Amino acid sequence: MTMNWPDLIEQQPALARIPDELRKRAECRALDSGATLFHIGDKVQSVFSVISGEVRLIRRDMNGNEIVLQRSRSGFFAEASLGSTRYHCDAVAMEASCLLCFPARPFRAALDDDADFRDAWLGHLAREVRKLRAQCERLSLRRADERIIHYIESEGSDGTITLNQSRKAWAAELGLTHEALYRALSRLQSEDRLSIQGQQLRLGRGSPTKAARQAAGDETKQ
Amino acid sequence: MTMNWPDLIEQQPALARIPDELRKRAECRALDSGATLFHIGDKVQSVFSVISGEVRLIRRDMNGNEIVLQRSRSGFFAEASLGSTRYHCDAVAMEASCLLCFPARPFRAALDDDADFRDAWLGHLAREVRKLRAQCERLSLRRADERIIHYIESEGSDGTITLNQSRKAWAAELGLTHEALYRALSRLQSEDRLSIQGQQLRLGRGSPTKAARQAAGDETKQ
DNA sequence: CGTACTTTTGAATCGCATCAAATCTGGTGG
DNA sequence: CCACCAGATTTGATGCGATTCAAAAGTACG
Numbered sequence: 001m002t003m004n005w006p007d008l009i010e011q012q013p014a015l016a017r018i019p020d021e022l023r024k025r026a027e028c029r030a031l032d033s034g035a036t037l038f039h040i041g042d043k044v045q046s047v048f049s050v051i052s053g054e055v056r057l058i059r060r061d062m063n064g065n066e067i068v069l070q071r072s073r074s075g076f077f078a079e080a081s082l083g084s085t086r087y088h089c090d091a092v093a094m095e096a097s098c099l100l101c102f103p104a105r106p107f108r109a110a111l112d113d114d115a116d117f118r119d120a121w122l123g124h125l126a127r128e129v130r131k132l133r134a135q136c137e138r139l140s141l142r143r144a145d146e147r148i149i150h151y152i153e154s155e156g157s158d159g160t161i162t163l164n165q166s167r168k169a170w171a172a173e174l175g176l177t178h179e180a181l182y183r184a185l186s187r188l189q190s191e192d193r194l195s196i197q198g199q200q201l202r203l204g205r206g207s208p209t210k211a212a213r214q215a216a217g218d219e220t221k222q
Numbered sequence: 223m224t225m226n227w228p229d230l231i232e233q234q235p236a237l238a239r240i241p242d243e244l245r246k247r248a249e250c251r252a253l254d255s256g257a258t259l260f261h262i263g264d265k266v267q268s269v270f271s272v273i274s275g276e277v278r279l280i281r282r283d284m285n286g287n288e289i290v291l292q293r294s295r296s297g298f299f300a301e302a303s304l305g306s307t308r309y310h311c312d313a314v315a316m317e318a319s320c321l322l323c324f325p326a327r328p329f330r331a332a333l334d335d336d337a338d339f340r341d342a343w344l345g346h347l348a349r350e351v352r353k354l355r356a357q358c359e360r361l362s363l364r365r366a367d368e369r370i371i372h373y374i375e376s377e378g379s380d381g382t383i384t385l386n387q388s389r390k391a392w393a394a395e396l397g398l399t400h401e402a403l404y405r406a407l408s409r410l411q412s413e414d415r416l417s418i419q420g421q422q423l424r425l426g427r428g429s430p431t432k433a434a435r436q437a438a439g440d441e442t443k444q
Numbered sequence: 445c446g447t448a449c450t451t452t453t454g455a456a457t458c459g460c461a462t463c464a465a466a467t468c469t470g471g472t473g474g
Numbered sequence: 475c476c477a478c479c480a481g482a483t484t485t486g487a488t489g490c491g492a493t494t495c496a497a498a499a500g501t502a503c504g
Contacts, residue, residue, distance in 0.1 A: 069358075069359055082348060083348035123305035125347040125351065126302035126305035127305070140397040142493075177461060180461075182483065186485095365492090405452090
């Protein structure tokens with residue numbers, strides 16, 4: 001089981017501080033599109049990290065409607081499961097995917113023994129909490145344009161973001177239909193509140209150094 | 223600094239496994255309505271838990287609009303800050319509030335030294351993650367009644383819940399205006415999908431043993 | 445009793461979902 | 475290279491449901 005750790009770590013900094021013994025026990029697992037990784041009620045036996053593809057945590061309500069709890073395209077998912085013995089939802093690959101699997105017991109042991117790793121893990125959970133809080137606040141905004149702006153401001157940097165997904169998928173993440181997203185995007189663009197170049201989105205007028213101008217003394221408010 | 227720990231723990235189970243040395247160093251702090259607890263960029267020097275009142279984590283976008291990242295009325299908030307050296311947002315009391323403050327360094331030290339406390343903290347973060355995911359899921363439902371049902375199903379038990387807040391506050395948590403919530407509640411009630419007795423809400427017809435009747439053969443749907 | 449707040453109902457408006465359909469895109473196989 | 479297909483992207487028309495503004499009734503508290 002030779003793993004290219006440098007590349008993986010490059011892609012997922014959270015993996016960097018995993019101790020060697022745990023790395024040796026990591027396994028790689030391929031999932032076909034549509035394959036189920038675990039079912040609700042299954043025992044928690046592994047901790048997973050997505051290398052490629054997409055895995056979703058899903059629950060079904062009484063009417064059989066699918067409810068997406070988490071959509072993960074990179075990094076750990078179902079981290080919360082480490083705290084419990086059984087899963088609270090299903091995990092399904094939405095496309096052909098590749099996962100890193102760490103056995104849960106050694107993982108917990110490493111958290112106990114390795115202070116560095118523990119710090120990294122706590123930091124990872126903390127980031128996750130921050131991200132989810134931001135998403136809740138975003139979803140509680142009522143208008144589509146507000147959600148878009150909020151997303152760019154909280155997920156991007158300096159008012160700029162490069163989307164790593166289709167707009168249709170983005171719309172779902174924003175809690176909008178794709179039509180509503182497209183319309184809001186073109187409205188924002190026509191009002192000069194947003195500039196779009198492919199997957200690159202930038203707030204404000206499109207000129208290169210908006211942040212620079214602001215830093216230079218554009219104290220309009222506050 | 224005499225603190226009534228039993229009562230506090232009753233109110234916030236997360237406080238139960240805090241080691242004694244750390245408890246001794248806890249301080250209580252009162253905030254006036256509108257007071258700022260910390261500013262963005264400030265050094266993280268304490269971990270806070272809300273005892274009463276309301277504190278919000280806030281950030282301002284480039285236009286000076288307020289973005290609420292977290293609204294906390296009970297329990298730890300800005301837990302995520304433990305991972306970083308400086309705050310990513312402001313914290314402001316929305317009403318006269320009372321906080322428990324733990325100094326950050328001893329808090330981190332306790333996490334390192336006390337395996338029990340560490341487990342509890344990891345569990346706390348994990349629960350927080352799960353709860354936030356459930357809330358995201360709920361907020362992405364479009365209709366008011368769906369959010370209400372979802373809330374009762376995921377936060378209550380057995381289709382019943384006792385609200386611990388005003389409906390107005392609940393409406394905010396559900397991402398609705400209070401008017402929309404009131405209307406949806408009475409609609410649900412008139413359609414016999416929900417029974418309300420004060421703060422007690424129960425799904426389905428209000429008679430005592432709804433689950434029993436259903437078990438007895440009330441297969442209206444599915 | 446009065447003040448502040450929550451609860452409740454009403455009417456008008458706005459924005460998003462929905463349904464429908466056209467265009468564009470990348471990829472496949474002939 | 476082209477025909478073809480599945481998916482994403484885009485635009486249009488319509489209706490529903492939540493927001494908004496307004497106001498009344500209820501409630502807690504000093």
